[in-house]
Amino acid sequence: MTPPESIAELATQPLDDVDEQVLGMLREMFDQYDPPPADLAESVGIALTLSAMDAELAELQQQSTLAVRSSAEPLATDSITFTSSSLNLMVQITVDEDDGSLRIDGWVTGGGVRIDVLQGSSTSSATSDAHGRLTWERLPRRPLRFLMHPVLANERVVITPVIDIPSTGGQLSSDPSIDDS
Amino acid sequence: MATMTEQRATSATNQPTGPQSMVDEASDHFAAFQSGELQRMTPLVELLNPVLWHIARSCGLDQQSAQDVVQCAWVRLVEKSDQIQNPRTVVAWLGTTARREAWRVRKNQRRTDPRANEEIPTSDGGIGDPADDVVFAEDQRLLWTHFRELSPRCQQLLRVICQGGPADYADLSSALNMPIGSIGPTRGRCLAALRTALLNDPDWSTS
Numbered sequence: 111m112t113p114p115e116s117i118a119e120l121a122t123q124p125l126d127d128v129d130e131q132v133l134g135m136l137r138e139m140f141d142q143y144d145p146p147p148a149d150l151a152e153s154v155g156i157a158l159t160l161s162a163m164d165a166e167l168a169e170l171q172q173q174s175t176l177a178v179r180s181s182a183e184p185l186a187t188d189s190i191t192f193t194s195s196s197l198n199l200m201v202q203i204t205v206d207e208d209d210g211s212l213r214i215d216g217w218v219t220g221g222g223v224r225i226d227v228l229q230g231s232s233t234s235s236a237t238s239d240a241h242g243r244l245t246w247e248r249l250p251r252r253p254l255r256f257l258m259h260p261v262l263a264n265e266r267v268v269i270t271p272v273i274d275i276p277s278t279g280g281q282l283s284s285d286p287s288i289d290d291s
Numbered sequence: 292m293a294t295m296t297e298q299r300a301t302s303a304t305n306q307p308t309g310p311q312s313m314v315d316e317a318s319d320h321f322a323a324f325q326s327g328e329l330q331r332m333t334p335l336v337e338l339l340n341p342v343l344w345h346i347a348r349s350c351g352l353d354q355q356s357a358q359d360v361v362q363c364a365w366v367r368l369v370e371k372s373d374q375i376q377n378p379r380t381v382v383a384w385l386g387t388t389a390r391r392e393a394w395r396v397r398k399n400q401r402r403t404d405p406r407a408n409e410e411i412p413t414s415d416g417g418i419g420d421p422a423d424d425v426v427f428a429e430d431q432r433l434l435w436t437h438f439r440e441l442s443p444r445c446q447q448l449l450r451v452i453c454q455g456g457p458a459d460y461a462d463l464s465s466a467l468n469m470p471i472g473s474i475g476p477t478r479g480r481c482l483a484a485l486r487t488a489l490l491n492d493p494d495w496s497t498s
Contacts, residue, residue, distance in 0.1 A: 120483035125457050129478050132486055135434050137453040146344035147358060154336050157362035158369055253355075274355075 152231035165257070165269040168192040168199070194268040196260045197223065203273070205251065212249040212275065218242045218258065226257040233257075251275055312458035313338065314382050322378035336365060339382065342454045342463065343389045349447040350393035352400075360396060364389040382459065386451075386466025433495050437488040444469065445481035 147153075171191040191200045197219055204213040218225060221240040226233045229252050236244040253275055258268040320335040343364055347357035367388050368381070375384055438446060448471075452463045464471045464479070471479035478486070489495045 117480060117483045117487055120478065120487065121480040122477050125478050125482075128486060128490070129482055130457075132434070132482070132489065133449070133453040135431065136438065136449055139431055139434065140345060140450060140453070141341075144345075144348060146341050146361075147354065150340050150344065150358060150361060151333075151336050153358060154340065154362050154365045155333070157366050158332065161366045161369060272355075 149230040156228060156231065160257070160267075160269050163267050166194050166196075166266045168194040168197075168256075168258070168268050168270045170271055171198075190273065192256070192268075192270045194258070196262075196265045197258050197268055199225070199256060199258060199270070201256070203275070206248075209248075210251050211247075212251055212254075214246040214249065216244040216246075216256075218244065220261060222261055224259040226259075227254050228257055229254045313342075313455045314379060314459050314462050317382050318379045321372075321375075321381040325372055325375075325378060332369070335381075339385060342382070342451060343385060345451050345454055346386055346389045346466065347393045349450045350390065351397055352393055356396050356400070357393070360389055360392045363392050367392075380462075382455075383462045383466045386463060387468070390467060430495065433489065433492060437485055437492065440488065441481060441484060445484065448479070448481045449485065 169192065171193045189200050189202050191198065199216060199218045201214050201216045204215070205211075206213060214227065216225065216236070216238075218238045220242055221238050223238045223242070223244075224235055225238070225244060226235045227246055227249060229250060232250075234246050234249060236246055238244045253272050255272045256270040258270075260267065317335060317338055320331045320338065323331040324335065340361060343361045344357060347360040348354075352360060364385050368375075368385055375381060438449070441449070448464060448467055448469050451467060452460045455463050460471060460479075471477065471481075
């Protein structure tokens with residue numbers, strides 16, 4: 111039996127084995143039920159890299175109804191437009207019905223602009239053609255953002271907010287909380 | 292923090308064979324980073340991400356927002372690294388930054404989502420109820436039951452300090468703006484309350 115000490119008294123005493131055990135079990139419980147995401151360290155690394163590059167955060171200009179259609183129709187979404195001081199980008203994201211992968215058709219203001227699609231720690235690059243067009247195919251179905259490399263050396267790289275990709279159906283959405291610069 | 296060495300000494304006597312404390316390890320990495328070993332940021336991130344994650348989650352953020360908050364705290368640290376004069380304060384500094392950012396994000400979310408309109412959120416951050424899990428061990432279920440009866444602030448404190456060792460409690464609790472153990476690692480009211488509840492539960496066994 112524990113002696114009938116008050117909580118206030120107990121609070122001022124040094125930790126003992128029971129405390130260690132209780133805290134150890136709490137840690138185990140939270141590690142099991144709410145662990146940090148597996149790609150948290152990677153995403154921090156990317157955030158630090160972007161910060162070191164002094165990237166400009168593009169604004170989400172237009173986000174009309176972005177439901178990913180799940181019928182047998184072409185799974186087109188409406189377009190998303192990002193604007194920045196140097197570059198504008200419009201994208202359409204399409205889900206392949208067979209394998210669930212993403213196709214992205216993009217139009218950027220200018221040819222020869224390299225744009226990376228960042229998903230976790232993976233990067234898929236494309237460079238716009240003379241009409242400013244770019245395409246990415248067979249991307250995994252997971253949240254993504256775009257990193258634009260301006261053609262002129264004196265312009266800053268531009269990063270867009272993250273676009274959420276629902277695992278099935280639902281709405282694509284941009285996460286406003288990313289805008290903390 | 293004048294009491295830091297004293298706390299470490301106390302901890303060292305309690306745990307003679309214990310590993311280096313989280314604060315010690317973080318301090319080593321960060322001091323090296325500050326002196327130009329930039330690659331030391333990687334092990335520092337790995338070491339402290341779980342703590343920052345649980346700070347953000349215990350402020351009631353969803354997983355995506357918590358991830359953003361953790362990223363933000365690291366970016367701020369690198370931006371301000373030359374202003375942090377004592378590398379031993381890096382854990383408290385990062386934790387405080389993550390907590391403040393988490394509350395800022397949550398405040399914004401409250402403005403747009405009336406369901407989130409509560410002064411102090413539940414600290415589980417929506418992990419669900421482990422008691423529903425059939426494989427949840429009996430003692431874990433009891434622990435969860437009593438943990439949930441603590442005040443939200445106590446839940447937050449215990450959730451975060453259990454990520455470190457006794458020598459780290461002072462820094463972790465000060466990051467949460469709930470300083471405990473100014474002289475050596477004492478258990479504090481929250482842990483005293485949980486411990487008392489468990490020891491008074493006839494089904495609890497301290498095996």
